[in-house]
Amino acid sequence: MEYSYCGNSGLQLPKIALGLWHNFGFADDFSAATDMILYAFEQGVTHFDLANNYGPPPGSAESNFGEILRDNLASHRDEMIVSSKAGHLMWNGPYGDGSSRKYLMASIDRSLKRTGLEYFDIFYSHRYDAKTPLEETMQALVDIVRQGKALYVGLSKYPPAQAIIAMNYLADRDVPCLIFQDKYSMFNRRPEKEIFGIVEGFGSGFIAFSPLAQGMLTNKYLNGIPEHSRAADATGFLRRDQVRPDLIEKVIRLNFMASNRRQTMAEMALAWALRDHRVTSLIVGARNVEQLRDNLKALDNPLFSAEELAEIDRVLNGAEL
Numbered sequence: 001m002e003y004s005y006c007g008n009s010g011l012q013l014p015k016i017a018l019g020l021w022h023n024f025g026f027a028d029d030f031s032a033a034t035d036m037i038l039y040a041f042e043q044g045v046t047h048f049d050l051a052n053n054y055g056p057p058p059g060s061a062e063s064n065f066g067e068i069l070r071d072n073l074a075s076h077r078d079e080m081i082v083s084s085k086a087g088h089l090m091w092n093g094p095y096g097d098g099s100s101r102k103y104l105m106a107s108i109d110r111s112l113k114r115t116g117l118e119y120f121d122i123f124y125s126h127r128y129d130a131k132t133p134l135e136e137t138m139q140a141l142v143d144i145v146r147q148g149k150a151l152y153v154g155l156s157k158y159p160p161a162q163a164i165i166a167m168n169y170l171a172d173r174d175v176p177c178l179i180f181q182d183k184y185s186m187f188n189r190r191p192e193k194e195i196f197g198i199v200e201g202f203g204s205g206f207i208a209f210s211p212l213a214q215g216m217l218t219n220k221y222l223n224g225i226p227e228h229s230r231a232a233d234a235t236g237f238l239r240r241d242q243v244r245p246d247l248i249e250k251v252i253r254l255n256f257m258a259s260n261r262r263q264t265m266a267e268m269a270l271a272w273a274l275r276d277h278r279v280t281s282l283i284v285g286a287r288n289v290e291q292l293r294d295n296l297k298a299l300d301n302p303l304f305s306a307e308e309l310a311e312i313d314r315v316l317n318g319a320e321l
């Protein structure tokens with residue numbers, strides 16, 4: 001595994017992290033979840049990305065992760081980076097959603113309890129909440145660090161203007177924004193224009209989520225929607241109607257390029273997402289160890305010629321999922 005420093009910080013992150021959004025909840029196969037976490041760690045994937053609401057049901061990915069950690073990796077806590085977040089709907093009433101201090105403080109305590117951890121390495125504000133003053137959310141992050149509940153803080157999905165205000169607030173209080181997490185893949189290139197420059201200016205790292213566009217940038221949907229897939233799964237966040245023929249036609253062409261590079265489609269999509277020096281790391285999801293093994297192979301062939309990059313741009317032609 002290769003590691004890179006996260007922005008100007010002293011923290012190194014693996015180029016590929018494992019995300020527990022899908023396939024790690026009580027509704028999923030616990031032994032497959034265990035196998036993936038153990039395989040990842042064996043391969044040097046030291047970073048595991050959680051959020052309070054991952055499941056289903058919400059919270060259960062944190063509980064399962066905690067159990068797997070306790071049973072198998074308890075002595076390795078200092079070799080790991082575990083992140084969690086709060087910001088989306090988690091419990092009923094006015095204090096279980098959004099980004100108020102009340103919600104963030106209660107949520108991190110619940111997340112620590114579920115995972116059995118004493119602290120998170122990175123704690124994120126999961127999204128910008130226009131109804132809460134930005135200063136309130138950021139001060140909650142600062143205090144979370146001061147209380148020892150997280151070592152570093154991050155922001156996820158903040159619009160550029162609010163990201164700048166938030167990052168200034170954090171920097172002024174000596175709790176700099178370690179990392180910015182946003183959707184980034186061949187089918188979502190908005191961060192290139194809107195976020196990479198800001199992140200670099202603040203000396204933060206950038207970590208991409210859904211770098212495979214939830215599986216669309218793999219060979220999975222080339223012949224329709226298979227039974228065991230996120231798009232076919234009732235609780236999956238990829239809807240059937242998002243598997244659009246115009247996008248699949250592009251993946252067919254990209255898949256051909258990938259085979260010329262002796263890569264799978266997934267490997268090429270991940271290598272491509274890492275090509276910019278401002279991208280510290282990618283968070284991949286997986287359903288089984290085979291997918292994860294394939295994804296880690298992306299690091300074996302990371303370089304693209306100028307012609308290949310231009311051809312990818314031509315094929316994508318601004319397509320968005």
Ligand SMILES: NC(=O)c1ccc[n+]([C@@H]2O[C@H](COP(=O)([O-])OP(=O)(O)OC[C@H]3O[C@@H](n4cnc5c(N)ncnc54)[C@H](OP(=O)(O)O)[C@@H]3O)[C@@H](O)[C@H]2O)c1
Nearest residue numbers: 019020021209210211212213214215218229230266284285
């Ligand atoms: N901050 C945020 O708001 C936010 C939002 C979303 C995600 N995230 C984070 O980012 C992580 C990754 O997101 P994601 O799961 O959408 O990432 P992704 O890597 O784009 O998609 C993962 C899915 O693609 C399919 N797949 C993966 N590798 C494959 C391979 N080699 N061959 C064929 N299919 C493959 C699997 O789907 P099938 O199940 O169909 O096999 C897998 O579940 C999440 O777990 C979470 O930690 C954060």
